[in-house]
Amino acid sequence: MGVEPTGLSALEKVEAILANPAIYQLGELIPAPDPLKGGRPRDYPGWTLIFWEALLSVFGSSRQVEAELAHRLVWRLVRRTVRRQNPDRPDLHLPARPMRRHHYLYGRDRFLTEPLVLEALARRHREIATGQAREIGLLDPDGPGSWTHPDLSRMLHADGKVIAPLFRARPGDTRVNRTTGEISARRAEHDAGLHWEGTGEAAWGTKFVLVAARTTDIRGRIILDVEPVPTPGGEAAAAMNCFERLAPLCPGAQGVIYDTALRGVHHQRLLRHLGLVPVNKVTAKKTSATKARRNSAEQRVEKSVHLETKTIRHNDGSTSTIELYARGGSVGIGRLVDTGDLDFVPLKRTRTHRNGNSGRFRWYNDYRLPDWAGAGTVTVRLHGNAQDDKRGLNRAENVRPIAADDPDFARLYARRNDAESINRHLDDTLWLGRAHSIGHARQHVNLIGFAISVNSVALHEHRRRRDTAIAA
Numbered sequence: 001m002g003v004e005p006t007g008l009s010a011l012e013k014v015e016a017i018l019a020n021p022a023i024y025q026l027g028e029l030i031p032a033p034d035p036l037k038g039g040r041p042r043d044y045p046g047w048t049l050i051f052w053e054a055l056l057s058v059f060g061s062s063r064q065v066e067a068e069l070a071h072r073l074v075w076r077l078v079r080r081t082v083r084r085q086n087p088d089r090p091d092l093h094l095p096a097r098p099m100r101r102h103h104y105l106y107g108r109d110r111f112l113t114e115p116l117v118l119e120a121l122a123r124r125h126r127e128i129a130t131g132q133a134r135e136i137g138l139l140d141p142d143g144p145g146s147w148t149h150p151d152l153s154r155m156l157h158a159d160g161k162v163i164a165p166l167f168r169a170r171p172g173d174t175r176v177n178r179t180t181g182e183i184s185a186r187r188a189e190h191d192a193g194l195h196w197e198g199t200g201e202a203a204w205g206t207k208f209v210l211v212a213a214r215t216t217d218i219r220g221r222i223i224l225d226v227e228p229v230p231t232p233g234g235e236a237a238a239a240m241n242c243f244e245r246l247a248p249l250c251p252g253a254q255g256v257i258y259d260t261a262l263r264g265v266h267h268q269r270l271l272r273h274l275g276l277v278p279v280n281k282v283t284a285k286k287t288s289a290t291k292a293r294r295n296s297a298e299q300r301v302e303k304s305v306h307l308e309t310k311t312i313r314h315n316d317g318s319t320s321t322i323e324l325y326a327r328g329g330s331v332g333i334g335r336l337v338d339t340g341d342l343d344f345v346p347l348k349r350t351r352t353h354r355n356g357n358s359g360r361f362r363w364y365n366d367y368r369l370p371d372w373a374g375a376g377t378v379t380v381r382l383h384g385n386a387q388d389d390k391r392g393l394n395r396a397e398n399v400r401p402i403a404a405d406d407p408d409f410a411r412l413y414a415r416r417n418d419a420e421s422i423n424r425h426l427d428d429t430l431w432l433g434r435a436h437s438i439g440h441a442r443q444h445v446n447l448i449g450f451a452i453s454v455n456s457v458a459l460h461e462h463r464r465r466r467d468t469a470i471a472a
Contacts, residue, residue, distance in 0.1 A: 007219070008457060010068075011077065013058045016460035018081045022128045022452050023050045024092060029120045030111050044099050045092050049107040050121075052099070053449025054456065056436055057429040064431075066101040113441040123245075125448050126225050130249040132455055133222040136462040138213040141252035147352045149408055150254040150277060152415055156224070157257040158211040158242065159419035160235040161426060162203040163443060164434045165189030170204070191440045193232045206435065206443055209238045210426075210451075211246060213253075214418050219461050221418065223451035224250075228440045236261045240269060247274040255279055257415050264384075264397025271383045275354060275361040277401045279412045282329040302328035304344065305398045312374045322373055324380065329400030331367055331380050345370065350377060352401050365401060426450060 008016070017023065027047025055065045068074055075098040086092045111117055133139050138153050145151025169186035176183050195207045207229035214221040225242040229235050243256060255277030256262075256270055267278045284302050304327040313319050325334040325344060332346040347367035355362040363382035369375055384395040402409050427433050429450060436446045 008460075010058055011074070012460075013453070013457060014055065014074070014078065015081055016456040017051065017054045017058075017453060018078065018085060020452060020456040020459060022125065022132075022455065023047050023054065024086065025128060026050045026121055026124055026448075026452075027092075029117065029124060030107070031117065043097075044094065044103060046107075046111075047092060048094070048099055049104060049112060050449065050452065052104045053108075053112075053445060054452040055449075056446060057450045057453035060429060061431040062101050062104065062436065065104075066099075069098045108437075108442065108445060112445045113439075115441075118441060118444060121448060122226065122444070125451065126245060126249060129222055129224045129451065129455055130246065132459055133213050133224065133250075134252070136215060136220060136222065136458060138215060138220075138222060139250045139252040143252060145254055147254065147277065147354050148349075150279075150402075150412060152412065153213070153215060154252055154254040155257055155279070155412060155415060156211055156213055156243065156246065156250070156253055156255070156276075157415045157419050158209055158239055159259065159416070159423060160195070160197075160207055160209050160229060160239070160261065161423045162195045162197060162205045162207045163426075163430070164203075164205045165192045166434050166438060189435075189438060191230075191438075191443075195229070195232050195235075206440055207232075207235065208443070208447055209235060209242055210419075210422055210447070211239075211242045212418070212422060214415070215458075217461065218421075220458050221422065222455050222458055223422070226444065226447045226451060228444055230440065236263065236266055240266055243270065243274060243276065247276065255412070257412060257419075259416065264394040267396035268384055271363050271396060271401075272361055273359060275356075277352070279402055279409065280400075281404050281413075282398065282400065284328065303398060304342070305393065306334070307331065307380065307393070307395070307399070310378055312369065312376065312378065314374050314376075320374065322369075322378070324378070326395075326398040328405070329398070329403035330405050331365065331399060331403070333370075333373060346403075346405060347378070349402070349406055352382075363401065422454075425454070429453075 024047045027045060027050050030046035030049060033041055052065060056062060059065045059068050079094045083093055130139065140154065143151060143154055145154050167187045167189055169188045171188045171190050173186045173188060174183050175186050189206065192205050194202050194204055197203050209227045209229060210223055211225040212221050212223045225246055227238040227242045229238045239258060239262065247253065253276060257279045260281055260283045262278060262280060270276045270278045282303060304325055307324040307326050310322050310324055311319055312322060323334045325332055327344050330346045332344050335343045335345065337343045347369065349365050350368050351366040353364055365380050365382055366377050367380060368377055382399055382401050388395045402412065430436065435443055437443055
């Protein structure tokens with residue numbers, strides 16, 4: 001019945017979701033009916049709307065959720081589990097009659113997509129998810145790693161995801177009735193746009209940014225935040241909104257892993273104001289390896305900029321100057337060779353250190369100099385300042401705290417694959433690979449439900465391993 005082979009049965013996932021306190025806490029944010037305004041009371045408590053959203057990622061569609069819950073054994077299991085989880089809360093218990101799809105649709109459109117309610121749900125989900133991440137050992141302020149060698153358990157990783165709309169037609173498309181000749185508008189997703197994916201391909205649909213953290217276990221991921229990208233080209237701004245909201249909630253986070261959608265202005269913000277290490281590659285243009293051959297493979301042409309001139313004091317008291325350059329995010333010494341070209345000698349990073357307090361951090365890297373340059377160390381500032389602005393130097397765009405040729409980069413940047421794995425998992429939870437609903441607001445709610453489903457599995461696995469270890 002499940003749509004992703006995670007080693008758990010569909011019913012075990014249902015139990016994991018019911019054991020997640022997030023659905024009950026989020027349910028408390030759904031406005032209760034006002035008795036003064038009349039109207040019939042709810043047939044089901046508010047948390048069932050959140051539960052239904054999470055079940056969409058288990059059974060693939062709302063109609064299938066209805067079919068599964070209609071089975072007497074499944075609904076009996078749900079009712080029994082809820083009573084066991086909340087013995088002192090009869091207001092959360094369920095009636096004997098299974099919930100139907102029309103109950104969910106009314107509650108979703110009446111309450112969940114209301115802007116203030118949706119904002120409160122997203123905010124509370126972030127708070128709960130970050131706490132659950134710490135429960136399973138992620139983002140621990142006292143955890144392993146340092147600024148020089150960050151630990152993967154303390155890294156945030158994120159990516160943009162374009163969701164294919166329910167309808168293939170685009171706004172403005174029409175069709176003609178062959179019998180009457182009547183022209184009518186075709187149903188379309190009006191919140192969709194033409195977005196660019198990381199592969200360089202265009203995709204039509206609605207786009208969202210998902211931020212996560214993960215243990216070494218593939219099922220140990222926690223989705224921390226979801227943000228819609230309202231217009232094409234707005235992915236980086238949406239991602240930064242997520243990081244700025246999560247930074248106060250994740251004091252144990254050490255850095256952010258993202259693709260080249262984040263540029264210098266975003267790196268400057270991450271470094272200076274959020275105190276996080278950005279880990280990604282520098283955008284580079286591509287050119288053919290041999291101009292004479294049209295079919296030759298493309299190669300990266302890394303950007304090179306002059307950073308600064310450093311004066312090095314040697315042990316014998318003498319001094320010398322070196323010219324520091326940045327190429328592809330790496331810092332090195334530039335020397336002119338006989339041909340007049342610049343020879344770039346990359347330097348080995350030995351230490352990354354952060355100074356300052358919350359809201360105004362200063363970042364520096366120490367690099368080891370080669371023997372011919374004095375064999376000492378040189379300190380390079382990583383964040384930009386007014387002097388760089390006066391020179392027209394975008395330091396945060398050209399210098400990476402952990403460059404692509406650094407031994408730590410391959411270990412950390414490999415976590416980008418998990419962001420792609422989350423996107424694939426999301427695709428697998430969509431019926432025929434298309435959105436569950438229409439519009440940014442409804443899909444945002446759907447993705448919060450997806451996040452709860454993923455997080456519930458991570459908590460379930462962690463608690464099972466913990467209980468097994470205690471019993472042993």
